[in-house]
Amino acid sequence: MDHLKVFGRAVKLRRQELNLSQEELALISGLHRTYIGGIEQGTRNIGLSNIIKLSKALRLSPSELLSCFNEKSEI
Amino acid sequence: MDHLKVFGRAVKLRRQELNLSQEELALISGLHRTYIGGIEQGTRNIGLSNIIKLSKALRLSPSELLSCFNEKSEI
Numbered sequence: 001m002d003h004l005k006v007f008g009r010a011v012k013l014r015r016q017e018l019n020l021s022q023e024e025l026a027l028i029s030g031l032h033r034t035y036i037g038g039i040e041q042g043t044r045n046i047g048l049s050n051i052i053k054l055s056k057a058l059r060l061s062p063s064e065l066l067s068c069f070n071e072k073s074e075i
Numbered sequence: 076m077d078h079l080k081v082f083g084r085a086v087k088l089r090r091q092e093l094n095l096s097q098e099e100l101a102l103i104s105g106l107h108r109t110y111i112g113g114i115e116q117g118t119r120n121i122g123l124s125n126i127i128k129l130s131k132a133l134r135l136s137p138s139e140l141l142s143c144f145n146e147k148s149e150i
Contacts (some may be wrong), residue, residue: 003127045122052078052144062141069127069137 003069005042010068012040014058029057078144080117085143087115089133104132 001009015025022040026033030053038044039054046054055065076084090100097115101108105128113119114129121129130140 003124007123045124047120047122048082048126049078049120051123051126051141062144063138066126066137066141 002042004045006068007046007066008040008042010065011036011054011058014060014065015040018058025054025057029053077117079120081143082121082141083115083117085140086111086129086133089135089140090115093133100129100132104128 015022020028022033022036025031026036029036029050031050035044035050036054039046051065052062055062058065090097095103097108097111100106101111104111104125106125110119110125111129114121126140127137130137133140
């Protein structure tokens with residue numbers, strides 16, 4: 001699976017863990033709802049500044065959010 | 076210190092730890108030398124795909140590379 005899709009799946013899983021809709025995550029993170037939709041589908045190459053906003057909204061450190069790449073098979 | 080500068084400092088420190096020049100890191104990562112210079116100065120908002128290329132070249136996982144944000148004072 002490509003990196004953007006791996007990241008998108010991790011964002012979606014965490015968002016659902018927190019029982020947040022995309023709209024709620026957009027509101028908390030200050031990002032647009034359609035942008036979050038694109039991230040979750042793996043079609044947006046998110047920048048570092050937005051990774052930090054998103055990780056804060058998901059109550060994770062940026063490092064924790066990117067641990068989705070730690071599974072050997074993903075990289 | 077703003078996030079991009081925090082990240083840039085972490086990239087520079089790790090590059091120097093590995094005794095790599097910016098040119099060598101550019102060659103290994105497949106990124107342009109001036110782009111790496113901009114990242115280290117904190118003037119480029121690096122995308123996820125390039126974070127992954129850069130972390131590989133720095134022999135770190137993306138999560139390890141972003142651990143520079145773990146120090147409470149940085150975020």
